[in-house]
Amino acid sequence: MQVPPIRDDGLQLDEKRNFHRVFWIVERVAWVVFAFILVLALLGLTGSGGYLSRITQTLSTGEVEYPRVTRWQATDELRASFKGGAQTHRLSLGYSFFESFEVEAIQPEPERTVTLPEGVAMEFAAEEGAPVNVTLHMRSLHSGWVNYRLDLDGDGVDASILILP
């Protein structure tokens, strides 16, 4: 056990002023970092809403919108909008998607679900070629990067989602 030194002013106290000076700077840098994290969160880069939290991609067969960043065990949505003109529309998702996400609900319910070598395809019926909007409610199961293939009526994208712990 160390006995605190006696200072010039007579107070027996180990103040370590030099350490304090460095720490006060670190403290203020940390506050800037805290503020920066909040700005990132407001922009949507930590998931759960925000301008940058979702990606929208336009394909020749429709449009797909999915989260760029989501959080572990949090619910999120993947939306697909098919262009009209066909009686059946097909949304395919790679297996890696289902390894990282649990699908809680699909609106509207698919008419048929088909297992493919590279993933799962869901077929939706459309009355008189009307456009179909599908919302897939999902919950993440693990944290990390998820890369998967997403196809809308044959035209697709390689999508990726970051799941934060």
Add this chain to the structure above:
Amino acid sequence: MDSVIRGIAVYFFLLIVIRLSGRRSLAEITAFDFVLLLIISETTQQAMLGEDFSLVNAFLLILTLFVTDIVLSYIKEWSPKTATLVDGTPTVLISLGKADREALKRTRVSLDEVMEAAREQHGLEKLDQIKFAVLEIGGNISIIPR
């Protein structure tokens, strides 16, 4: 396994954030600060437990927090540098009646707060009755009168 990792992560996250937010924030607990602490504890509880409300999970988390705290106390005992880093050291705000402007500014403590502590502890009326004022590790201000 998951509970232990969550517990340790939350423990160190809180330790770092509270340490970096400055002792000033704990110096004077107002009614709002108290409510803020309750909100933080509620948020932390949800982050640690997740959706697992089992007794095993709760017991594991409690053990994790206690064991981490005990281990850290031993590390602090073995390594004074770690103790300084984790707990800090007291800051002298007034020395021999002279206010240390740098310390007061950096610790965000006003002379009004020093005087409040002086009135509470020793019933002092004026600033020049204070010989030493020290912002302690715990965030409280201790006063030594002339």
